[in-house]
Amino acid sequence: MTAARQLPVTPSAAGRPSPDDVLDHETLSVLHDLGREPGKLLQELIAHFLAEAPDLLTEVEVAVGAGQCDHAGRAAHRLKGAAAHVGAVRLTLVADEVERNARAARREDTARAATTARSELDLAVTALRGLVA
């Protein structure tokens, strides 16, 4: 894995995320510049995300399937945090929706949001892998 310096070239106006952006480029830029070695932290955070996020969403799905909304809510909460730290803005929002539905014990809505989260996770993983490939 090389340092995350080949960052996205799909600009949104003024660096702000648009609804079409899988990743928030401004967040990525800030993360890229943090630390003594530019790009290293971002690379580490992406590695953490790629290792953590799929398992967290699977945990959500299994919990929803078993009717354990509390458990699903906790896992969705962690997924939201993991996504936020790599600027995966759309996944962050969907994970928040999963969490809110789960905490309100709305099982069907939780399952529906989790399905959307799966699609968003796939997009985020592809985009982030593209940064460190």
Next chain:
Amino acid sequence: MRRDPQQCAHGDGSSAVRIVIADDLGSTRRYLRAVIEECPELEVAGEAADGAAAVALAEALQPDVVLLDISMPILDGADALAAVMRVAPGAQVVLLSGMEAEVVQPLLAAGASGFVPKGVPPTELIGRLGDILGRDLTKAPRPGRERRAGRRPIGAPSP
């Protein structure tokens, strides 16, 4: 509040504020460590991945601050807060959460010093920590950081 993400205060001769980071997500701990290490006035004393480990570390290290995720395995929320306050009475406990204010409010009433939302950018994180600690942590940049200040966002269009 929006401050320059590359700016933190130099120390004033006093020792650094020693912080224990307690969060079950490795990515969150890594992010928090990176932001905290940007500030000469702050120092990461240790990291814990669950509530019980946070209590043990707080007792062993007696830090100035415990940055405590309120949703962690083994021990969390009010129980973790109470335990940390009991074993490290000199530590300020700053809650870390992505949850709504109504979840956090009872913990603030129970003795937590403040609250930092998860996912906030470095600038806001440092600003909020400074507000809670009563210090301005945003005055002067760490050496070598000025050159990167003012960079346009990655992916943003050229002027």
